[in-house]
Amino acid sequence: MDQRTRTRRRNRAAIQEAALRLFQRQGYEATTVAQIAREAGVSHMTFFRCFPTKEDVVLQDEYDPMLEELVREQPATLPAVERIHRATLVGLGRVYEHNREALLDRSRLLLSIPALRSRVGENLASASTAFERGLTPPETTHPTLEVRAVAAACSAALSAAVIAWVDTDGEGELPELVDRAFLALRASSPGHHRS
Known part of the structure; x- marks a missing residue:
């Protein structure tokens, strides 16, 4: 990883942490991009290089490339749903222990702020x-229909779990x-269907 990538990742993390602190302190609507940039110790320009909008501070994360890699690492002999299941638990294990509260805060915001909730579909599509x-x-150039269907079902299962988590606070x-x-999801699909 080169220096520019490391700096960008550091800035993104600082901006997201600052934004979550401010959203908790004064509410999402009342928080401005200028305040987030100031709290994170970055310029306005740096904010917009990292995130196109205030909504994206909550919506975007670094998890998708990790999930893709973890799914790829699972044995190809396993059913597709099981490969995604295992990969998701491994990935969650990596981030959950140190970031539980931040994950919960982000998830609460996603589901409670209308401007964010209207874009939850993007998150689902991205995980899928x-x-x-x-x-x-x-x-292979394009995923098969079967792979697309399994991926969509798995991202919906993941989303259902996050919603249930937020619902119980x-x-x-x-x-x-x-x-x-x-x-x-696995119980509802016959074991002989593999993709």
């Missing part, structure tokens, strides 16, 4: 695409809810 890419062999643990959602 990461799953598709992870399941599709590198030499983080009472349970997200990895456990994700596991349950995927187990329900």
